[in-house]
Amino acid sequence: MSAIELAPGVHWIGALDPDLREFDIILKTANGTTYNAYCVRGSEGVAVIDTVKENRAEDFFARLEAVTAYDEIKVIVLNHLEPDHTGALPELMRRAPQARLYISIKAQIMLKGLLKSDELAYTPVNTGDSVSLGDRTLRFLHTPFLHWPDTQCTWLEEAGILFSGDVFGCHYCDPRLFNDKVGDFRFSFEYYYQHIMRPFREHVLDALELIEPLAPGLIAPAHGPILRDAPARYVHRYRQLAVPQLQNEAGDHAKTLVIFYLSSYGNTARMAQAVRDGAEEVDGVRVSVYDLQGGEVGPFVDLVEGADGIVFGSPTINGDAVKPVWDLLSSLTMVNVRDKFGAAFGSYGWSGEAVSMLEDRMRGLKMRVPVKGVRVKLIPTDDELTLCRAFGRDLALNLTGQVVRKVITMEELNRSQAHA
Amino acid sequence: MPKANVTFEDIGVTVTVPAGTRLIEISEKVGAGITYGCREGECATCMMRIVSGMENMSERSVLEDKVLQENMAGRQHRLACQAQVLGGEVVVRPG
The missing domain is CATH 3.40.50.360 (Flavodoxin domain)
Known part of the structure; x- marks a missing residue:
């Protein structure tokens, strides 16, 4: 049970759920899923990006404790508030009460609905906002409706890592974790897109406009393999998928x-x-x-x-x-x-x-x-x-x-x- | 009796109504695409857009204002079950 390093000072601290066979009623998960959370260390503090489903919180905290002490945590970022990513948040905030929570502007009313607490202090962020960890900066990209109104991506500028939330994610569980090590997850990637992102085609195109110029060197999604080998391929694939399934043969005039x-x-x-x-x-x-x-x-x-x-x-x-x-x-x-x-x-x-x-x-x-x-x-x-x-x-x-x-x-x- | 003209942009129909009519009373009868939930100004299902003529609408009540804010409504949004047409020309559309 250890954290896995993606880059110097950047660790995966998520949890594996290999036995899950159905996700959120609507998705089949033939080989389970992962709840990916990440820890980023800067010269002036540590950031935790996303958490895990509540029933996997123990794994998450064990991995987190392997790379940081709770009192070092300065920043908690939630890219997406669905319970599979926020399940361990209340306990994390209890253990690291000094940490400031950063959520997207659209996440504010959802936070109340999910955590049933009005007292939680947080900072709402939009595209262009950032938070400094000293020698490292987290920049936020507001990418609404991928696949909830609240969803955002977080860009670790100096390392070229995009923490993309559910975007570029999939339900595929393999402890080897990296896309160049795990089994063939192409089907899971496509299936996830079709069921989760497809209704929001126009929003996918808007998000790609923000993401493509960054040319991420590594994409760290909230589910499934971490994309370190040729991440641009997956960005390109999203562009291909974001066109309607059937070509309009009637032409523009009909x-x-x-x-x-x-x-x-x-x-x-x-x-x-x-x-x-x-x-x-x-x-x-x-x-x-x-x-x-x-x-x-x-x-x-x-x-x-x-x-x-x-x-x-x-x-x-x-x-x-x-x-x-x-x-x-x-x-x-x-x-x-x-x-x-x-x-x-x-x-x-x-x-x-x-x-x-x-x-x-x-x-x-x-x-x-x-x-x-x-x-x-x-x-x-x-x-x-x-x-x-x-x-x-x-x-x-x-x-x-x-x-x-x-x-x-x-x-x-x-x-x-x-x-x- | 003072009248107002309400145009439902999604279906291309304009209805001449007595001033003070709530949008819900017109939109359901005419078959416009505004949908309703609680009909009491709480659920925001009927949140819709005033394309033009906001100055001819009733002021937001405290309740309507609160519900609109909670649902991240823009300035052009109203709840069709609450908002009344006071006169002149108003153009509305769902969403």
Whole structure:
């Protein structure tokens, strides 16, 4: 149980968790994980960067004690406040009460929520802020949403080491610790990115703008192998991963509209065709139609990520939309759908709640749902299919920004509600 | 009765409403993308942006101000369940 030196005066003091098989409910961890924490010694004090999960605190303190006395600790930095990195913080602050805590500006309200204490003193820091350890300087890079609002990276200027928090991390446990020594962790690195960072693609690009000019000589993430061999490769890989999974083949001049539907008797399917026909009347929209019964959720998520507009067609069965639609709508945490355009339609037998439930779900995902959905009782008539075509056309016009803006009064709005 | 015009930018609809109407009363009926949780000014789910016309909105109450601050809201943010439209032109959007 000893600390491991990364560079003179810089040690790994984290903990191994080889038996963990599932992380945070959402991630599989086939060979466990590590909670990486680090200790940096300067001429005028010691800094501890991140801690570990509470149930691994004993390992952390043993390693910490091997490289410093508690009264030497001047600085504690938390790059990310999730409990797997802050579990040992209360005890650490009890043992080193003189140490000053540095967290990102966005971490302040989370600190209260996690530690349930208003009395904790801390210094909020932003990009450009720094703290001196005498002959060494820790500079902070605010990298929000990688993968929480609070996340930041800490740059040890003189040694060229980036303590990157969860960025460039992965769940992979190997006591040999360094990327040039451990087993093949490429899969874990990619899997971690896809599940943790992918929804925050734009924020990844912002963070890379801050990180790339530093050209770190070593990257020390909060989980998984320490990247000392060719660290630039991993930075470059993040840049590659931060583009959508599917290339937009419609080109810059066309909007893409994807229609997903399910149909038990072919009624919602006929509506879907009519919606497509209507949408295709408008130039500048590429429309695709998919029967959810004929595909897997994963590739559909990729389609959603790249689409400008998403339309769901679902029958109402026992007062609800059908499960495959919910399966897709509950799998979108991996991509960013905020401000995408959404709509719904469907055939129903008795009550027809599916359409409004789907619209509410899309609003809940912060999508725009400007066109009221179409519901048809059982088999659509020719007139109703004409309505579906008009609906599709309306969607395409909205998507291409050609729609005439509506002006209504509160009275009209109340009347339309009463008839809905 | 004094009127105000509220435009929901995400769906391209403008509604003429009596002065004093809360945004929640309009946005739900018109189908704008603002979502609601507690509806009582505590959860901040309905935090939204006033794109223009903040001068035509009611002042923040102590409660609304506290909740907005806790959620790191900018100056343009309001809670749709609390904020009232007092007159003139207001343009809003979710988020």
